[in-house]
Amino acid sequence: MIVNKSDIASDNQKSLQDHQDKFDFLSNSLAKSEINVDDLVNKLADFQVAIPSWALGAGGTRFGRFSYGGEPGTLEQKMDDVGVIHSLTQTAGAISLHIPWDIPTDYEAIKQKAAQHDLNFDAVNSNTFQDQKDAKESYRNGSLSNTSDAAREQAVQHNIDVIEIGEKLGSKSLTVWLADGINFPGQGNFQSALQHTEDSLKKIYNSMPEDWSLFIEYKPYEPNFYSTVIQDWGTSFMLANACGDRAYTLVDLGHHLPNTNIEQIVATLMLKGKLGGFHFNDSKYGDDDLTVGSIKPYALFLIFNELVQGMQHNPQNPYPAWMIDASHNIKDPLEDLIQSLEAIQEAYAKAMLIDQNKLMEAQAANDVTLCQEIIQSAYRTDVRPILEKARLERGGALSPIKAYRNLKVRETLIKERGLHSVASGL
Numbered sequence: 110m111i112v113n114k115s116d117i118a119s120d121n122q123k124s125l126q127d128h129q130d131k132f133d134f135l136s137n138s139l140a141k142s143e144i145n146v147d148d149l150v151n152k153l154a155d156f157q158v159a160i161p162s163w164a165l166g167a168g169g170t171r172f173g174r175f176s177y178g179g180e181p182g183t184l185e186q187k188m189d190d191v192g193v194i195h196s197l198t199q200t201a202g203a204i205s206l207h208i209p210w211d212i213p214t215d216y217e218a219i220k221q222k223a224a225q226h227d228l229n230f231d232a233v234n235s236n237t238f239q240d241q242k243d244a245k246e247s248y249r250n251g252s253l254s255n256t257s258d259a260a261r262e263q264a265v266q267h268n269i270d271v272i273e274i275g276e277k278l279g280s281k282s283l284t285v286w287l288a289d290g291i292n293f294p295g296q297g298n299f300q301s302a303l304q305h306t307e308d309s310l311k312k313i314y315n316s317m318p319e320d321w322s323l324f325i326e327y328k329p330y331e332p333n334f335y336s337t338v339i340q341d342w343g344t345s346f347m348l349a350n351a352c353g354d355r356a357y358t359l360v361d362l363g364h365h366l367p368n369t370n371i372e373q374i375v376a377t378l379m380l381k382g383k384l385g386g387f388h389f390n391d392s393k394y395g396d397d398d399l400t401v402g403s404i405k406p407y408a409l410f411l412i413f414n415e416l417v418q419g420m421q422h423n424p425q426n427p428y429p430a431w432m433i434d435a436s437h438n439i440k441d442p443l444e445d446l447i448q449s450l451e452a453i454q455e456a457y458a459k460a461m462l463i464d465q466n467k468l469m470e471a472q473a474a475n476d477v478t479l480c481q482e483i484i485q486s487a488y489r490t491d492v493r494p495i496l497e498k499a500r501l502e503r504g505g506a507l508s509p510i511k512a513y514r515n516l517k518v519r520e521t522l523i524k525e526r527g528l529h530s531v532a533s534g535l
């Protein structure tokens with residue numbers, strides 16, 4: 110299914126005047142604080158977040174999975190779904206492929222599909238957290254950290270294969286997330302597991318083309334519940350440094366223990382030029398992969414404050430690769446992704462409203478109350494008219510969720526693919 114610009118434009122008509130009134134009011138009041146609204150609109154319009162190929166179907170837990178009608182059964186259909194989201198939001202201009210779930214069979218056709226939907230190929234993701242059919246070695250006891258030379262070699266080779274697939278599509282980075290770890294004290298040796306992981310990552314790093322980057326993701330627990338080899342940002346940072354200049358840490362919002370100060374991690378990594386990628390989601394208790402901004406929107410805003418500052422003042426840090434990494438257990442996955450994109454843009458826009466000069470003055474004067482006032486005044490501003498404007502100018506929907514429903518996207522997908530289609534991979 111393709112959502113046409115003309116259909117979106119006619120759906121926008123109903124709320125165009127309302128949008129204009131709200132936008133004029135907001136831009137007038139922001140102009141008094143010497144904020145350039147056009148600049149904000151342009152920055153938002155340029156901000157593109159990748160959608161992973163595994164997020165277009167219903168997710169699930171180890172207890173069960175409730176599939177959603179009209180799920181994409183092929184990579185082509187997944188790209189069509191990202192195309193729908195991008196048409197409506199104008200902020201999902203990239204797809205991140207998971208290998209081996211989404212190996213293209215016809216590369217030219219896939220590249221054409223991407224061009225048709227105006228999508229780039231973001232980081233490719235390897236998978237050594239489950240055994241593949243006919244694989245010689247098992248990852249039951251780890252992949253890059255496995256005590257078996259043969260298992261480690263197989264895992265390294267898989268990552269090299271993923272890089273080759275990514276190269277054919279125009280990707281420029283590889284994301285490695287390892288499930289490696291142990292469930293019981295004494296089950297494994299911490300030092301040799303870490304050393305094996307470092308040695309394996311170096312082999313992968315040295316196999317990358319010169320214009321590629323390696324992103325090393327961390328996670329404190331799950332699937333292992335006693336120890337994870339790459340458990341935190343410090344371990345990832347250390348491994349990235351061991352690999353080289355083009356290896357970076359990847360921060361996934363859900364991969365932290367409760368109450369971790371993620372904004373401080375972001376600031377530290379950007380100062381050191383090592384924040385390569387960022388995965389968005391939200392969580393209440395653990396890695397529960399909820400819709401971005403649904404639980405802790407203020408924390409997301411504080412994180413964006415650091416990201417904005419880092420993007421402005423840390424030329425040593427590359428522009429990060431953005432991706433949504435969430436699981437949609439009961440909501441329509443496309444609606445969930447649209448809501449996430451809106452929450453990301455909202456946090457980004459609000460962070461750009463913070464008067465950094467005034468904040469620095471207040472910090473220098475140790476005026477704690479004023480510091481808080483400056484931050485919270487930005488957070489309390491309703492920036493949604495700016496988001497609407499950014500979408501409108503690029504041909505997107507004023508309200509993507511309403512347009513999605515008015516244009517009967519899910520009903521059409523069910524008609525095209527059937528009620529019982531199941532997204533491949535999950």
Ligand SMILES: [Mn+2]
Binds near residue numbers: 326361388434
């Ligand atoms: Mn992730």
